[in-house]
Amino acid sequence: MGKIRKRFEDQVIAVANAIANFPKDRNLLVASHIDADGITSAGIISTVLSDLHVPFHLTFFKQILTGDVKSVVSKGYDSVLLMDFGTSHIEFLDRIAEEGLEVYIIDHHQPTLEYEPGRLLILNPYFHGLDGSREISTSGLAYLIAKKMGGYEHLLPIAIAGAIGDRQHEGGFHGLNRKLLKYAVDSGLVRVINEVNLFGGPKHPLLFALERTVDPYIPGITSDQSACFEFLTNIGIEPMKQGAWVTLRDLDEQKKRILVSELVKRIASESGKASAAKKLIGEIYYWNFEDDSSPIKDLRDFSTILNACGRMGYGGFGVALCMGYRGWYLAQALKVYQEYRQNISSAIKNILSNFKERVYVHNGLAFISGEDIIQDTMIGTITSILLGLKEFEQVEIAIGFSKVNDNYLKVSGRAKANTGLNLGKVMSEISVNLEGEGGGHRLAAGCTIPVKYKDKFIKELSARLSP
Ligand SMILES: [Mn+2]
Structure with a gap:
């Protein structure tokens, strides 16, 4: 292990120790970003803190401006843990820390200045020569911290979903992310397959898979069920056969090729076809311990749903899913996701027309x-x-x-x-x-x-x- 990696490891251990030994009589505010990376990070840390019986409050921020940071530090808590933000406010936070507030930061955003670790306890890969935009996300950092405490390997798929939310999987995972994925696969937590990238995976009814796919967004298809029906019929794929919904798995290779090429035509022009096709076919990451029929079996779908929850103001549903709750919470999250799709689709239509x-x-x-x-x-x-x-x-x-x-x-x-x-x-x-x-x-x-x-x-x- 190189010197730099050693320093990074040491910092992971330092933060893990601080959390593990957090005094229960101090009050703690955990503040995170509302995107999928921020929600998964919050989910992982919330699991750890709950197990440690550390009382804390959790809050989310959408933009993370100086005003937000100021509001976090002025609420009167003894300690604050900022996740997926904070790096760009180091100078300010350092001054606040001098006045007695305990500040922890777990973040992977680029710093604007070199910082000598002083009063803040900060874990940011950029300070250790690692590329935070490609190699690891905040959820990955949160996982590394949890793992140091032992017994949290099962949270790894959640960390991977966070990295997917920050698009670190595009073009294949790199660096630390690659290692985390390999570990997840080797330990049977995650399965990676190459498949057409539609919502719900190969066993989901194709009609609904098309309707529910937001990433990639398919103009005229996403969020429009009757258009999906017409599209499938027009390219010779019956949405239903003998009373059962047709899924990706039911298609032969030729039909699958037709489906992909017709979808690519919908998304991109001639020159953009290669990248659109790449988005449509690629690595799918399956959460092995999730039911086959679960809408969050595919970690990309999980990430999309978490992001939707955050953006629509329901980050708490996302945290509940990360902490292992299903049932009502999952049903609520899916409802929010539906509304989110409708919002996106009407905004895109509005701009294009x-x-x-x-x-x-x-x-x-x-x-x-x-x-x-x-x-x-x-x-x-x-x-x-x-x-x-x-x-x-x-x-x-x-x-x-x-x-x-x-x-x-x-x-x-x-x-x-x-x-x-x-x-x-x-x-x-x-x-x-x-x-x-x-x-x-x-x-x-x-x-x-x-x-x-x-x-x-x-x-x-x-x-x-x-x-
Ligand atoms: Mn992030």
Whole structure:
């Protein structure tokens, strides 16, 4: 083990020890991000804390701005544990820690400054030479901490679902993620197969699988059952045979090929076909201990459902699923997921049918005005989906706008692979100059800016990206 890896390991142990020995008379606030990575991280840590009989409160944040961090530290708790955020507020948190608040951070976002571990106890792979955007997510870090305490191997599939939520599986898992997946497979927790990537897996009725697939988003199919019926019939696949729903497993290879190629046509133009096909066929990660008929058997579906719960304001259902609850909680989560699909589908339809008014494309850069029609918690997802559609074939980077309130805009940026640009860094720099703030990863980032600076933001970003 290299020196760097050793330091990373030591830090995992340090955080694990701190949690294991957390004094029960101190009150603790756990604050996490509302996406799938944040919810799975919260689920893993909540399981551990419950087992330790440590009382704590759990809360979720959607944007994680300085204001949010300030509100976390001002609530009067003795200790706070920030998950999937906090790295970009180290300086501020360090000052607060000096005043007596105990601060723990488990995060994988890029730091904006080098930090010498001092008063904060922080676990971030970037401080140890590891690439937090590809090699491990917060849920993976939470798992490593749990594992150090012993007996938490069964939580590994949950950690993998978190990494999937942050799209770290795309192009295959790397680094620590790869190791975690290998361990999950070797120990029989997860099974990996190559299959058509539709909701519910190979045994799910094809009609509903199509309707429920959000990732990839299939224009005219996602969330429209009668269109799915028509689509299948038109390409010669009967949705029902002898009174039983037809599933992926019932199709022969030729029918499967037709299905995929017709779906690819729906999603992408000629040039985008290869990447759309890649999204449609790929590794599926099965949670072995989940029932075959369970809607969260496929860890990508689990991740999508958790993300939907968070975005729609029901992160708690997601945490319950991570802690092993099913029944009513799962039924509620599925209801939320249905509403989420409908929201996405109507937002996409709205943008595409008002393309001229809503989208401004220039030099491979698209600006999408989603104010008044897209919630600030959904704009990132919608921007990602739009960037993959054929209408955005010429676009390398898409920037979506939505309203936080009357004074502020949420801006979400998504880049196609290999633009060579660090979107998180660029968005952080531009927003800071415009009385805003933000950051994120290389290919996915976000920021908040005052409404009055929208045009300036567009101008500055365009200038930064022009050759
Ligand atoms: Mn994350």
